[in-house]
Amino acid sequence: MNTTSDSVTPPAPPRMLEWIQKNLFNGWLNSALTLIALVFLYFVVVSSARWAFFTADWRPVTTAPLLFLVGQYPREQLWRPGLSMLLSTFMIGISWGIWPRYLKAFSIFLVVLLAGMAIVPLETPTITLGIRAAFLAASLLIYAGYLLGRSKFVNARLAVMLWTVIAVLISLVLLPGIPKSSALPSVPTTAWGGLLITLLLAIGGILLSFPIGVLLALGRRSSLPVVKVFSILFIEVIRGVPLVTILFMFSVILALFLPAESRIDRILRALMGMVVFSAAYTAENVRGGLQAIPPGQVEAAKALGLNGFQTTTLIVLPQALRLVIPAIVGQFISLFKDTTLVVIVGINDLLGVGNSVLKLSPEFFRLQMEVYLFIAAIFWVFSYFMSYASLQLEKSLGVGER
Amino acid sequence: MSTEPQQPIIVCKDVHKWFGSFHVLRGINMEVQKGEVVVIFGPSGSGKSTFIRTINRLEEHQRGTIIVDGIELTHDVRNVEAVRMETGMVFQQFNLFPHLTVLQNITLAPIWVRKWPKDKAEKVAMELLERVGIPEQAPKYPGQLSGGQQQRVAIARALAMQPKIMLFDEPTSALDPEMIKEVLDVMIQLARSGMTMLVVTHEMGFARAVADRMYFFDQGQIVESGTPQEIFNNPKEDRTKLFLSQILQH
Numbered sequence: 001m002n003t004t005s006d007s008v009t010p011p012a013p014p015r016m017l018e019w020i021q022k023n024l025f026n027g028w029l030n031s032a033l034t035l036i037a038l039v040f041l042y043f044v045v046v047s048s049a050r051w052a053f054f055t056a057d058w059r060p061v062t063t064a065p066l067l068f069l070v071g072q073y074p075r076e077q078l079w080r081p082g083l084s085m086l087l088s089t090f091m092i093g094i095s096w097g098i099w100p101r102y103l104k105a106f107s108i109f110l111v112v113l114l115a116g117m118a119i120v121p122l123e124t125p126t127i128t129l130g131i132r133a134a135f136l137a138a139s140l141l142i143y144a145g146y147l148l149g150r151s152k153f154v155n156a157r158l159a160v161m162l163w164t165v166i167a168v169l170i171s172l173v174l175l176p177g178i179p180k181s182s183a184l185p186s187v188p189t190t191a192w193g194g195l196l197i198t199l200l201l202a203i204g205g206i207l208l209s210f211p212i213g214v215l216l217a218l219g220r221r222s223s224l225p226v227v228k229v230f231s232i233l234f235i236e237v238i239r240g241v242p243l244v245t246i247l248f249m250f251s252v253i254l255a256l257f258l259p260a261e262s263r264i265d266r267i268l269r270a271l272m273g274m275v276v277f278s279a280a281y282t283a284e285n286v287r288g289g290l291q292a293i294p295p296g297q298v299e300a301a302k303a304l305g306l307n308g309f310q311t312t313t314l315i316v317l318p319q320a321l322r323l324v325i326p327a328i329v330g331q332f333i334s335l336f337k338d339t340t341l342v343v344i345v346g347i348n349d350l351l352g353v354g355n356s357v358l359k360l361s362p363e364f365f366r367l368q369m370e371v372y373l374f375i376a377a378i379f380w381v382f383s384y385f386m387s388y389a390s391l392q393l394e395k396s397l398g399v400g401e402r
Numbered sequence: 403m404s405t406e407p408q409q410p411i412i413v414c415k416d417v418h419k420w421f422g423s424f425h426v427l428r429g430i431n432m433e434v435q436k437g438e439v440v441v442i443f444g445p446s447g448s449g450k451s452t453f454i455r456t457i458n459r460l461e462e463h464q465r466g467t468i469i470v471d472g473i474e475l476t477h478d479v480r481n482v483e484a485v486r487m488e489t490g491m492v493f494q495q496f497n498l499f500p501h502l503t504v505l506q507n508i509t510l511a512p513i514w515v516r517k518w519p520k521d522k523a524e525k526v527a528m529e530l531l532e533r534v535g536i537p538e539q540a541p542k543y544p545g546q547l548s549g550g551q552q553q554r555v556a557i558a559r560a561l562a563m564q565p566k567i568m569l570f571d572e573p574t575s576a577l578d579p580e581m582i583k584e585v586l587d588v589m590i591q592l593a594r595s596g597m598t599m600l601v602v603t604h605e606m607g608f609a610r611a612v613a614d615r616m617y618f619f620d621q622g623q624i625v626e627s628g629t630p631q632e633i634f635n636n637p638k639e640d641r642t643k644l645f646l647s648q649i650l651q652h
Contacts, residue, residue, distance in 0.1 A: 300491075305483060318501050
């Protein structure tokens with residue numbers, strides 16, 4: 001080191017000990033607070049760990065893992081949700097390869113989780129060797145998909161198309177089956193349950209409510225009076241009603257008004273309720289973004305000769321949606337958690353399964369803490385990775401923005 | 403050049419406009435010939451920006467007629483879109499699209515409106531960036547450029563549609579002083595290439611250098627018009643004299 005470079009190099013970052021001293025022990029009050037906090041943390045961590053590993057009785061979860069996953073889906077047809085899982089995990093792997101930034105953490109977590117589920121020792125005979133093999137295969141398929149997605153064989157457009165095809169295939173053919181067929185006998189949705197229902201409702205709700213919400217937001221700002229009035233009425237009526245009420249309306253009243261033979265499936269009805277509810281809130285979030293776009297942007301687009309549709313889709317929406325990513329992802333996370341409300345219209349989602357598992361045996365009845373914590377952990381994991389992906393999305397889209 | 407009598411490319415007859423009850427344009431008459439460079443100046447609030455924005459119907463006029471390249475501006479959307487394809491516009495606040503790169507800003511309209519293939523649009527865009535002197539900025543986002551560079555990109559973006567007329571609405575008013583020259587240089591070069599230009603500006607040096615005619619706006623009316631010589635050396639109206647003395651004393 002010579003003397004001239006001393007003046008231009010930035011100061012070295014503080015060593016860890018210095019940092020600790022400066023931030024945690026810079027005075028008797030802070031030192032005392034730090035010590036109190038450490039003692040408190042120690043007791044919280046130790047007592048939680050002791051409870052989780054020694055006191056807690058996890059049998060409700062470990063004896064009925066299949067119930068939590070698929071509900072009462074016929075056990076002899078288990079290969080269908082199994083195949084759905086394999087297809088989905090493979091696509092998750094491909095997507096990880098294409099969009100590593102958003103999905104890497106989630107995918108790696110899934111690989112480990114699925115591999116863990118394949119080997120975790122359980123006393124219950126319901127988890128057969130075949131099911132364990134399926135978990136292991138799903139875990140490996142994520143990685144296989146990742147390698148494929150990372151290579152140049154699959155691009156983003158193809159991946160989106162594949163996702164669409166597979167999602168339609170799973171939700172409309174593979175899981176419900178085809179009436180009067182022997183290979184794919186119909187499985188009524190009353191038998192579906194658990195995580196399967198929760199994910200179907202959440203993913204279906206998000207994918208359907210987003211475009212509807214965007215259209216409503218645009219409609220609310222439309223110059224056509226009919227479109228505008230309809231959008232405002234829809235948004236304000238739905239936002240003025242609790243989700244529980246909407247779910248009741250869709251599951252009870254809709255069924256009463258429609259003739260019996262044209263009855264819409266009850267899960268579809270619940271999904272419609274969720275979509276309608278979420279779309280109204282998405283619309284208001286998107287409207288906030290639309291209002292933040294300076295009028296000069298629209299003027300510049302018009303002056304270049306772009307028509308109204310092009311101006312909206314190429315200039316206004318991309319900027320508006322980018323602004324409201326945090327709000328929209330927040331909306332999606334709350335939609336995901338709100339799927340638990342379908343319990344009250346008799347749908348056996350993750351929470352519903354949790355409730356019914358508690359009644360499986362008199363011993364389980366006092367184990368509510370364990371069951372609900374388990375369910376909460378599942379919801380937390382998904383919500384966390386959603387907000388993580390949103391954070392990454394915000395960062396990567398922030399390029400070039402002032 | 404051609405000997406046949408030239409039809410003016412822009413004809414404005416008795417153009418009126420109100421914002422609510424405020425009468426912002428009070429009977430504007432103007433004819434602009436092909437290849438002419440017209441400078442419009444006047445105090446703020448005189449309606450000059452509003453007027454130039456009626457030429458591509460960013461503002462609707464409520465009385466009178468405006469005919470651009472033989473197309474009358476009416477409520478017919480097709481006419482409006484046809485006129486907007488023939489006119490480029492440069493704004494005071496640049497109005498570049500912040501979510502697109504410089505290159506994408508320039509190629510957007512040629513690809514979507516003129517339906518050019520991407521290669522052709524990009525080739526033309528690079529030529530234009532060359533012309534405004536910043537080809538190396540093509541992959542950047544507008545937010546990474548200086549104001550002068552952004553305005554030059556905005557000029558290139560407007561030129562990419564190969565317009566017959568260029569409208570400039572106070573193109574240098576939002577710029578730091580040291581960046582004004584680089585934008586004016588591009589505009590002077592454009593004027594000398596024979597482009598028909600309507601420029602709202604207070605840059606009297608620019609007017610002196612390339613304007614064919616100047617219009618002084620005040621209170622929604624054209625107070626005086628003439629060649630730069632007439633306006634600078636021999637203004638007839640007192641209001642013009644007063645305004646010029648105020649902006650030229652520096």
